[in-house]
Amino acid sequence: xxxxxxxxxxxxxxxxxxxxxxSNTCGVEMTFAAFIPPQAKDGPVPVLWYLSGLTCTHENAMxxxxxxxHAARHGIAVIYxxxxxxxxxxxxDQAYDLGQGAxxxxxxxxxxxRRNFRMYxxxxxxxxxxxxxxxxxxxxxxxxxxxxGGHGAxxxxxxxxxxxxxxxxxxxxxxxxxxxxxxxQLSAYLGDDETAWSNHDSTILLEQNGWKxxxxxxxxxxxxxxxxxxxxxxxxxxxxxxxxxxxxxxxGYDHSYYFINTFACDHVEWHxxxxxxxxx
Amino acid sequence: xxxxxxxxxxxxxxxxxxxxxxSNTCGVEMTFAAFIPPQAKDGPVPVLWYLSGLTCTHENAMxxxxxxxHAARHGIAVIYxxxxxxxxxxxxDQAYDLGQGAxxxxxxxxxxxRRNFRMYxxxxxxxxxxxxxxxxxxxxxxxxxxxxGGHGAxxxxxxxxxxxxxxxxxxxxxxxxxxxxxxxQLSAYLGDDETAWSNHDSTILLEQNGWKxxxxxxxxxxxxxxxxxxxxxxxxxxxxxxxxxxxxxxxGYDHSYYFINTFACDHVEWHxxxxxxxxx
Numbered sequence: 001x002x003x004x005x006x007x008x009x010x011x012x013x014x015x016x017x018x019x020x021x022x023s024n025t026c027g028v029e030m031t032f033a034a035f036i037p038p039q040a041k042d043g044p045v046p047v048l049w050y051l052s053g054l055t056c057t058h059e060n061a062m063x064x065x066x067x068x069x070h071a072a073r074h075g076i077a078v079i080y081x082x083x084x085x086x087x088x089x090x091x092x093d094q095a096y097d098l099g100q101g102a103x104x105x106x107x108x109x110x111x112x113x114r115r116n117f118r119m120y121x122x123x124x125x126x127x128x129x130x131x132x133x134x135x136x137x138x139x140x141x142x143x144x145x146x147x148x149g150g151h152g153a154x155x156x157x158x159x160x161x162x163x164x165x166x167x168x169x170x171x172x173x174x175x176x177x178x179x180x181x182x183x184x185q186l187s188a189y190l191g192d193d194e195t196a197w198s199n200h201d202s203t204i205l206l207e208q209n210g211w212k213x214x215x216x217x218x219x220x221x222x223x224x225x226x227x228x229x230x231x232x233x234x235x236x237x238x239x240x241x242x243x244x245x246x247x248x249x250x251x252g253y254d255h256s257y258y259f260i261n262t263f264a265c266d267h268v269e270w271h272x273x274x275x276x277x278x279x280x
Numbered sequence: 281x282x283x284x285x286x287x288x289x290x291x292x293x294x295x296x297x298x299x300x301x302x303s304n305t306c307g308v309e310m311t312f313a314a315f316i317p318p319q320a321k322d323g324p325v326p327v328l329w330y331l332s333g334l335t336c337t338h339e340n341a342m343x344x345x346x347x348x349x350h351a352a353r354h355g356i357a358v359i360y361x362x363x364x365x366x367x368x369x370x371x372x373d374q375a376y377d378l379g380q381g382a383x384x385x386x387x388x389x390x391x392x393x394r395r396n397f398r399m400y401x402x403x404x405x406x407x408x409x410x411x412x413x414x415x416x417x418x419x420x421x422x423x424x425x426x427x428x429g430g431h432g433a434x435x436x437x438x439x440x441x442x443x444x445x446x447x448x449x450x451x452x453x454x455x456x457x458x459x460x461x462x463x464x465q466l467s468a469y470l471g472d473d474e475t476a477w478s479n480h481d482s483t484i485l486l487e488q489n490g491w492k493x494x495x496x497x498x499x500x501x502x503x504x505x506x507x508x509x510x511x512x513x514x515x516x517x518x519x520x521x522x523x524x525x526x527x528x529x530x531x532g533y534d535h536s537y538y539f540i541n542t543f544a545c546d547h548v549e550w551h552x553x554x555x556x557x558x559x560x
């Protein structure tokens with residue numbers, strides 16, 4: 001449960017830090033970023049997990065997401081995990097959307113991935129323990145993410161409703177079992193038996209189980225990847241199940257960090273309202 | 281006065297754009313970024329210039345500065361120029377603090393720099409014309425910047441008080457004629473006669489001429505480059521001249537973009553208040 005400080009910078013009265021720690025789950029040293037708001041000086045604060053998209057590390061949203069200002073106002077910590085194990089000894093693929101930078105938040109069961117690519121367990125269990133053991137946070141968690149990370153946030157929350165109090169997503173890969181952003185990776189990591197895939201498809205999981213609270217989804221109307229993201233599948237299930245929540249189709253916005261940055265305020269507020277009212 | 285669109289992304293209801301244009305002043309194609317707030321749909325808006333520091337391009341503050349949210353709220357455009365001419369045919373130096381990425385906002389008079397390194401004229405005259413001719417902005421300008429860009433903002437404003445209504449800086453190189461961030465570059469670009477340097481030292485310019493309005497300076501107390509920045513020289517002159525303004529020494533903050541991001545809100549508000557009351 002030890003971790004090493006890579007950097008700590010004062011930010012909005014709190015601290016924007018980067019840490020690394022040995023990961024038993026992934027078999028390598030893993031890096032993550034954490035924003036600790038100023039309120040943590042007076043006692044532990046709730047945690048918002050932000051899962052990043054394809055090609056990202058812990059750094060992208062830390063630098064470009066714009067969450068810190070709002071997290072500092074609302075008194076919640078933000079954790080930015082990496083999107084995969086990394087390093088010379090870790091399997092990889094030349095494509096941007098498989099291997100390092102593209103863990104898809106699953107536990108791989110197929111070679112060469114199964115040795116290190118266990119991002120589902122890493123997020124749900126190991127990094128959660130590292131964070132709660134080492135940082136001034138409550139064991140009260142919300143989760144969000146963008147694109148592949150939106151997929152990760154939704155599927156992880158839907159399968160672990162006892163561990164997360166709130167969930168939202170920015171432009172999530174909403175139906176990966178029916179998308180080229182999903183079928184390729186689920187096949188590589190989990191094998192060709194598609195019954196193993198449904199645990200990693202938020203549209204299927206929501207149809208099966210629903211979600212205990214409400215859900216916030218933001219999607220850019222001018223997103224260049226709409227055909228791969230398939231928000232209509234998730235929106236359809238939400239409407240048919242009468243699932244409380246909002247699916248907001250944001251006119252003119254694309255898939256970039258400018259979209260995330262613009263609506264970071266709303267998502268942080270959404271989670272803060274739900275996390276602060278959780279008894280702990 | 282033509283320019284080419286490199287990218288345009290919806291951002292906080294406005295547009296975050298990147299443009300390029302042929303520069304007569306610098307003799308190469310130059311790239312800059314511009315945030316246009318939503319209010320520009322209803323008529324031209326004032327301009328805030330943000331000059332970046334050593335090693336930066338137009339991209340760094342566009343992605344990490346956090347100005348767009350506040351500029352969208354206050355209805356002002358933000359222009360992010362590059363910090364030097366660039367390209368294979370442009371002189372350079374192996375050091376990070378000379379040549380490409382380190383223009384220091386002067387007009388070089390010495391070889392090999394004088395052919396392209398004319399960032400003073402580029403900002404004050406050419407890019408200003410390109411911006412006002414092509415973008416939905418008023419000819420009403422404020423200027424700020426960070427580190428080398430703080431030096432640029434202060435010296436350009438102090439020498440052109442008829443062209444700028446407001447000025448501020450983040451951790452500026454405040455007294456370059458007495459700093460290793462300054463003496464090396466002014467010598468290379470302008471030659472060894474130090475009388476030519478004083479036009480590019482905000483401490484000297486302020487002592488000579490003052491500034492028509494008030495000045496906002498933010499400086500991190502934990503800035504790793506304090507000895508090179510010399511805020512005490514500028515603060516001393518401001519106090520002796522009874523120059524209206526604020527010099528804020530911000531406890532715990534370093535030289536990073538987390539510092540800039542934290543106080544971007546205050547600087548945008550400072551400029552917006554002064555620019556919106558300017559008759560045009």
